Amino acid sequence: MSVKPRIVAALVRLYPASWRREYGAELNDLLMARPLSARVVGDVLWSGLRQRVRTAEPSTLVGLAMLLLMLSAVVWSIAGAPPGGRLTPLLEDSSMTLPTVVVKPLMTELYVLLLVGCGCWTQLRHRGMASQSGWAAAKVTWLAGVPVMLAGVLMWAGVLDAAALGPADAPTHPATPLSVLAAPLFRLPESWIWGAVGAQLGRRISRFRHNPVAGS
Numbered sequence: 001m002s003v004k005p006r007i008v009a010a011l012v013r014l015y016p017a018s019w020r021r022e023y024g025a026e027l028n029d030l031l032m033a034r035p036l037s038a039r040v041v042g043d044v045l046w047s048g049l050r051q052r053v054r055t056a057e058p059s060t061l062v063g064l065a066m067l068l069l070m071l072s073a074v075v076w077s078i079a080g081a082p083p084g085g086r087l088t089p090l091l092e093d094s095s096m097t098l099p100t101v102v103v104k105p106l107m108t109e110l111y112v113l114l115l116v117g118c119g120c121w122t123q124l125r126h127r128g129m130a131s132q133s134g135w136a137a138a139k140v141t142w143l144a145g146v147p148v149m150l151a152g153v154l155m156w157a158g159v160l161d162a163a164a165l166g167p168a169d170a171p172t173h174p175a176t177p178l179s180v181l182a183a184p185l186f187r188l189p190e191s192w193i194w195g196a197v198g199a200q201l202g203r204r205i206s207r208f209r210h211n212p213v214a215g216s
Contacts, residue, residue, distance in 0.1 A: 008032055011041065014048030016055045058121040059136035062114065063143030071147040073105065078160065090148065091175055099186040100179045103148050106141065106187050115140060115191050119198020124206065130199040137195025138188045145184020152181035
């Protein structure tokens with residue numbers, strides 16, 4: 001296979017599978033019949049990205065955004081803190097036996113509203129069961145927790161040390177690798193519940209759209 005068919009095949013695969021089934025062959029023929037200038041490649045890349053965003057699940061979009069935010073927060077807290085105090089802007093002692101530490105950004109009211117919004121968005125798109133919205137919200141928390149769990153792996157490998165914060169924002173005791181790894185996972189059940197709450201909100205919005213009088 002020459003270079004051009006490989007490039008065209010790669011460009012077509014940028015589009016979602018559902019789009020490729022309907023329009024992929026037509027786009028492939030169109031690209032093969034014309035020179036692949038920088039402008040053409042750029043237009044195809046941009047259109048493929050737009051189609052990916054349009055068809056992506058709400059949990060994927062919200063989850064990836066949270067992953068990037070949490071990754072930035074982890075990198076900043078590691079780079080800007082002294083040894084033994086790394087991750088302290090993110091971790092806090094828990095008042096419960098399990099988990100022993102919590103991830104502070106995942107415990108805020110704003111994050112709860114984000115989970116409810118994701119569950120509502122999922123319900124409005126698919127009109128499925130509440131469990132679907134629950135799993136969508138849990139997926140967001142899983143993705144958001146990946147950078148923190150990665151930090152736990154680095155702690156286990158001896159590359160990173162960290163401390164959790166007490167109520168006065170003072171480092172109390174070294175956070176163990178297991179506690180850092182487990183902290184985001186303990187948020188999954190509650191995240192599922194908030195996603196299911198969002199599904200109920202989505203159903204109310206759907207009923208109001210179809211019957212404004214009854215919805216009021």
